[in-house]
Amino acid sequence: xNPVAIAEPLRSRWSPSVFDAQHELTDAEITRxxxxxxxxxxxxxxxxxxxxxxxxxxxxxxVLVPHLSRGNSGWVPRASVVFLSVVVLGTDGxxxxxxxxxAHDVGQASAHLxxxxxxxxxxxxxxxxxxxxxxxxxxxxxxxxxxxxxxxxGVRGNPEExxxxxxxxxxxxxxxxxxxxxxxxDRWDHPWPGLAPSGPTTAEQG
Amino acid sequence: xNPVAIAEPLRSRWSPSVFDAQHELTDAEITRxxxxxxxxxxxxxxxxxxxxxxxxxxxxxxVLVPHLSRGNSGWVPRASVVFLSVVVLGTDGxxxxxxxxxAHDVGQASAHLxxxxxxxxxxxxxxxxxxxxxxxxxxxxxxxxxxxxxxxxGVRGNPEExxxxxxxxxxxxxxxxxxxxxxxxDRWDHPWPGLAPSGPTTAEQG
Numbered sequence: 001x002n003p004v005a006i007a008e009p010l011r012s013r014w015s016p017s018v019f020d021a022q023h024e025l026t027d028a029e030i031t032r033x034x035x036x037x038x039x040x041x042x043x044x045x046x047x048x049x050x051x052x053x054x055x056x057x058x059x060x061x062x063v064l065v066p067h068l069s070r071g072n073s074g075w076v077p078r079a080s081v082v083f084l085s086v087v088v089l090g091t092d093g094x095x096x097x098x099x100x101x102x103a104h105d106v107g108q109a110s111a112h113l114x115x116x117x118x119x120x121x122x123x124x125x126x127x128x129x130x131x132x133x134x135x136x137x138x139x140x141x142x143x144x145x146x147x148x149x150x151x152x153x154g155v156r157g158n159p160e161e162x163x164x165x166x167x168x169x170x171x172x173x174x175x176x177x178x179x180x181x182x183x184x185x186d187r188w189d190h191p192w193p194g195l196a197p198s199g200p201t202t203a204e205q206g
Numbered sequence: 207x208n209p210v211a212i213a214e215p216l217r218s219r220w221s222p223s224v225f226d227a228q229h230e231l232t233d234a235e236i237t238r239x240x241x242x243x244x245x246x247x248x249x250x251x252x253x254x255x256x257x258x259x260x261x262x263x264x265x266x267x268x269v270l271v272p273h274l275s276r277g278n279s280g281w282v283p284r285a286s287v288v289f290l291s292v293v294v295l296g297t298d299g300x301x302x303x304x305x306x307x308x309a310h311d312v313g314q315a316s317a318h319l320x321x322x323x324x325x326x327x328x329x330x331x332x333x334x335x336x337x338x339x340x341x342x343x344x345x346x347x348x349x350x351x352x353x354x355x356x357x358x359x360g361v362r363g364n365p366e367e368x369x370x371x372x373x374x375x376x377x378x379x380x381x382x383x384x385x386x387x388x389x390x391x392d393r394w395d396h397p398w399p400g401l402a403p404s405g406p407t408t409a410e411q412g
Contacts, residue, residue: 002245004245005238006245006318006325007242007321007322007326008325010242010245010325015247027400027402030402031385031400031401031404032210032211034385034389034401035210035212036212036213038210038382038385038388038407039212039219039382040317041221041332043355047388050389051390052390052391053390053400055400058391059392060391063392085310087306095352096354099305099306099309100293100305100352100354101309101334101355103305103306103307103310104310104312104313104316104354104355106310106313107309107310107311107313107314108317110313111246111317111318112216112317115213115317115321116213116216119212119213119214120213128249128307139390139392139393140393140394141394142394146301146302146306148310149249149307149310176244176251176253177244179237182240182243182244182253182255182257183256183259184256184257185258185259185264185266186260187345187346188345188351192236192259194233194236195233195237196233196234196236198237199241
């Protein structure tokens with residue numbers, strides 16, 4: 001639970017690393033998660049996001065798993081499904097419109113998907129540690145798109161059934177930068193003077 | 207209300223264009239919105255987001271308003287506060303790590319802020335139509351950062367008090383691409399075959 005009184009499902013969202021390797025999501029549940037992403041806002045309603053749906057054991061899953069980083073190779077394959085987010089880049093010759101804003105908008109859609117998972121009693125853990133180039137090649141991602149991240153979704157498993165490294169990762173305390181270093185007034189690095197006393201910046205994992 | 211049965215506050219989030227030009231948020235409410243962004247996930251917990259807090263009439267607001275696009279110059283200044291999102295870029299010489307992932311993570315934090323606003327009974331409308339270069343210069347944004355978007359937050363106003371263009375925009379029907387064009391299996395452009403029958407892809411504004 002986050003240490004500040006934000007709303008659900010924001011408040012109880014966190015990123016566990018121990019998933020139940022037997023649990024499966026129904027197609028209807030996966031569709032519901034995709035619908036949450038679908039209705040995210042985007043610049044000009046361009047919806048620059050695509051998702052590869054890699055349920056455990058599927059062909060897409062078999063493309064991903066060999067290319068996971070060492071740190072992710074233990075826990076990610078236990079999740080019920082991995083959504084791989086892909087951004088379709090623009091062609092205006094402008095960094096903001098072609099790259100930054102599309103990537104920003106995919107992040108929004110993935111946040112919606114992740115929060116929907118928590119609202120459904122599932123858990124989601126986003127990760128970036130995999131060979132993006134190899135996965136893109138294996139999935140036939142075109143030149144004007146980039147694989148951005150994975151979102152592992154499932155239910156919590158038994159920490160005693162996973163490697164010690166993953167069980168430890170699951171228990172790691174969470175922390176965030178103080179808001180005075182994030183929220184500025186009209187000059188960079190000048191904290192917004194209205195900041196009310198805020199909660200602590202660390203939380204237990206739960 | 208979105209036409210699919212996703213969870214609150216995702217379900218009732220939309221982007222109105224008619225704000226009450228008298229309403230003000232308390233500092234505690236603004237802090238709460240920033241806390242929602244603060245606890246978003248990010249790659250390596252790098253939290254690459256910064257927010258300029260531009261309450262109506264503040265110095266930061268006076269920097270922004272003259273640089274709004276014509277389409278945004280009517281409705282944005284009526285909002286109680288505008289958060290300008292800024293991404294701090296990486297320096298690894300790698301497009302994915304330096305640009306795409308940081309922008310993606312700012313999008314996530316902004317989605318959390320936006321959803322927190324709706325959970326608090328406020329409304330939020332994100333926008334990109336302003337002179338990003340001029341605003342960055344006016345706020346002293348450093349070379350390794352980019353202004354991405356504005357998030358106008360407030361409460362709904364009376365459509366009869368705003369220009370017809372803004373009242374019309376507020377009533378515009380919303381639509382999204384069908385999921386079959388977003389969710390793929392192991393080949394690009396091949397719809398994920400598990401897609402359950404999904405809701406309609408258009409919604410009234412409310």
